[in-house]
Amino acid sequence: MGxxxxxxxxxxxxxxxxxxxxxITLGMIVSTALIIWKALMCLTGSESPVVVVLSGSMEPxxxxxxxxxxxxxxxxxxxxxxxxxxxEGKPIPIVHRVIEVHEQENSGKVDMLTKGDANHADDRxxxxxxxxxxxxxxxxxRAVGFVPYAGWVTIIMTEKPIIKYxxxxxxxxxxxxxxxx
Amino acid sequence: MHSFGYxxxxxxxxxxxxLALMCAIASFSDNFNFPSPSAEIQIVGFNGFKKKPxxxxxxxxxxxxxxxxxSLFTWNTKQLFVFVAAEYxxxxxxxxxxxxWDAIILAKEHAKFWIQTKNKYRFVDQGSNLRGKxxxxxxxxxxxxxxxxxxxxxxxxxxxxxxxEHR
Numbered sequence: 001m002g003x004x005x006x007x008x009x010x011x012x013x014x015x016x017x018x019x020x021x022x023x024i025t026l027g028m029i030v031s032t033a034l035i036i037w038k039a040l041m042c043l044t045g046s047e048s049p050v051v052v053v054l055s056g057s058m059e060p061x062x063x064x065x066x067x068x069x070x071x072x073x074x075x076x077x078x079x080x081x082x083x084x085x086x087x088e089g090k091p092i093p094i095v096h097r098v099i100e101v102h103e104q105e106n107s108g109k110v111d112m113l114t115k116g117d118a119n120h121a122d123d124r125x126x127x128x129x130x131x132x133x134x135x136x137x138x139x140x141x142r143a144v145g146f147v148p149y150a151g152w153v154t155i156i157m158t159e160k161p162i163i164k165y166x167x168x169x170x171x172x173x174x175x176x177x178x179x180x181x
Numbered sequence: 182m183h184s185f186g187y188x189x190x191x192x193x194x195x196x197x198x199x200l201a202l203m204c205a206i207a208s209f210s211d212n213f214n215f216p217s218p219s220a221e222i223q224i225v226g227f228n229g230f231k232k233k234p235x236x237x238x239x240x241x242x243x244x245x246x247x248x249x250x251x252s253l254f255t256w257n258t259k260q261l262f263v264f265v266a267a268e269y270x271x272x273x274x275x276x277x278x279x280x281x282w283d284a285i286i287l288a289k290e291h292a293k294f295w296i297q298t299k300n301k302y303r304f305v306d307q308g309s310n311l312r313g314k315x316x317x318x319x320x321x322x323x324x325x326x327x328x329x330x331x332x333x334x335x336x337x338x339x340x341x342x343x344x345x346e347h348r
Contacts, residue, residue: 060285061260061325079266079278080321080333099264099283102307105275111307117262117285122302145330147204 046072046141051084052151053095057116058082065152068095070141077101077112077136082143085114088128093140096123102133110136207257208329214255220248220320220336222265225297227344230311238311240304240343244318246282247295253324253332254289261286262323267304268337269316279304281318313345 040049049070053062062068070084077083077098084095099122100113111133115122124132156163225243233239246265253261264283271277281300286292304311317339324332 060287061262079280080262080264080323080335082323082331097262099280099302101276101278102274103276104273117283143331145208146326147328 046070067147067150069145071144072141204328216252250292271310
């Protein structure tokens with residue numbers, strides 16, 4: 001009977017080791033993604049250095065599912081730049097182009113107007129009620145780089161959460177991966 | 182270690198790495214393009230002057246835009262966003278930029294153009310400073326790549342003036 005107990009013991013320990021190594025791998029993936037994210041935040045100065053385009057208002061330049069890299073510097077905003085901004089009371093930031101700038105030297109007050117390249121009208125109707133101009137404080141960053149299609153993964157995962165769980169499961173069983181989102 | 186999942190994962194990872202590398206190289210190759218764009222803008226005439234109820238001046242004008250931006254196109258160029266902005270100083274604002282006209286150019290063949298146009302967007306001041314105002318017209322372009330870094334530059338044309346009197 002001794003050799004059976006031995007086998008059971010070894011199988012048990014194997015399982016724990018496998019599970020542990022899978023857990024560690026998953027932890028590594030998550031922490032690597034976090035490190036890269038935080039490092040990008042430091043390097044770009046923007047609180048969301050990478051954003052996914054969700055609407056077609058900047059077509060044909062940016063399509064839904066494209067990824068934008070944002071940069072936030074001290075440099076003043078100028079007409080023509082593509083900025084990502086937040087509107088009070090709206091959960092999703094907007095990616096549009098600055099078409100008007102009025103800058104005061106003394107007070108440092110800056111008024112901007114934005115518009116989507118594919119839209120007919122400017123963004124006044126998108127701003128908060130009674131707000132005529134976009135303020136620099138609302139801007140999360142300006143778009144400096146662009147990768148097509150890469151954001152579809154995120155869109156699909158957000159809209160069909162089941163795929164996210166399937167993917168996490170797949171990562172888990174495949175062991176090692178370099179896919180980071 | 183040599184399960185199907187492991188191999189599929191390795192192939193996918195390798196493919197994505199190569200793709201990312203190719204994107205990076207394509208974007209980097211844009212740095213070797215030294216463009217020499219040229220442009221000229223003439224104002225044909227001022228069509229009207231309005232004082233809006235809360236005191237802001239508005240001007241309407243017609244301009245001739247001639248430009249050759251073909252040298253900005255590379256194999257990694259998806260489109261060119263071109264716009265003309267009026268830029269001027271007022272006692273209140275150290276800088277005013279008002280976009281008057283813009284266009285998206287998708288192909289190199291269309292990057293050499295001539296157009297006579299009214300201002301597509303309203304030329305409204307923040308205040309009433311537009312009578313007899315000196316201003317610049319600046320042709321800006323933003324090169325949007327198929328992938329990678331975006332480029333922007335401009336040509337400033339100075340010496341324009343809004344007349345004191347309007348019909």
